[in-house]
Amino acid sequence: MAKLYFRYGAMNSGKSTALLQAAFNYEERGQHVLLAKPEIDTKGADQISSRLGVARRVDFLIAPDADVRALVAEHAAGIGGNVACLLIDEAQFLHPRQVDDLLRIVVDDGIPVLAYGIRTDFQTRAFPGSARLLELAHSLEELKTICRCGRKALFNARLVGGRFVFDGDQVAIDELSHEKVTYESMCAECYLRESGGRLH
Structure with a gap:
């Protein structure tokens, strides 16, 4: 089936x-x-x-x-x-x-x-x-991958011009943006550290 x-x-x-x-x-x-x-x-x-x-x-x-x-x-x-x-x-x-x-x-x-x-x-x-x-x-x-700290990555953090951002449109693909948009796979601990505790 x-x-x-x-x-x-x-x-x-x-x-x-x-x-x-x-x-x-x-x-x-x-x-x-x-x-x-x-x-x-x-x-x-x-x-x-x-x-x-x-x-x-x-x-x-x-x-x-x-x-x-x-x-x-x-x-x-x-x-x-x-x-x-x-x-x-x-x-x-x-x-x-x-x-x-x-x-x-x-x-x-x-x-x-x-x-x-x-x-x-x-x-x-x-x-x-x-x-x-x-x-x-x-x-x-x-499908699993790891965070920079070695733990299992759960989240996708966005960087614009190399800096983490936590506000903006849901979809931002680098070819569509004025500044270079990249993403980093992160575990919950590292994500919360970079976001200042925000989960939005």
Whole structure:
């Protein structure tokens, strides 16, 4: 039976690498997969890229108002309708109704979906897409990474121009910003130290 998988972790936990490895594993066995990501993720344009230097073009980008099930049906028709798996990177940027589409793709169309993303933003709040995936997914898997202190990282702290910030829009991608925006994966202790105890 097909399932909806949500594989989540703090930034730099290897999510894109795991997605590209999963795609390779399917294709090594002669199966067709579809790769997608939300178009709001402008980093890498239409590519999914790993910090290890591996990159691959997606089959389609998902606009904020797109019907994901219709997109999958359209692209599946282009490969004879035989889709072994749909893999989605940066799934936190999906609209909750698009996550509902993913469940319908699994249940009604029989296509497994592997969604990769982060749970929470730089203010420790769940992204709407991630919250819905946590509610609907058949399987949840945490991909782990470590904080600079060596403890397990839970949160994603935002830096603008090299300084930690704890206010601002939920989404800030460095190509979209005037100042360089970066993120650091942190444990709860280090996050609270840098935020002065704020969890927002």
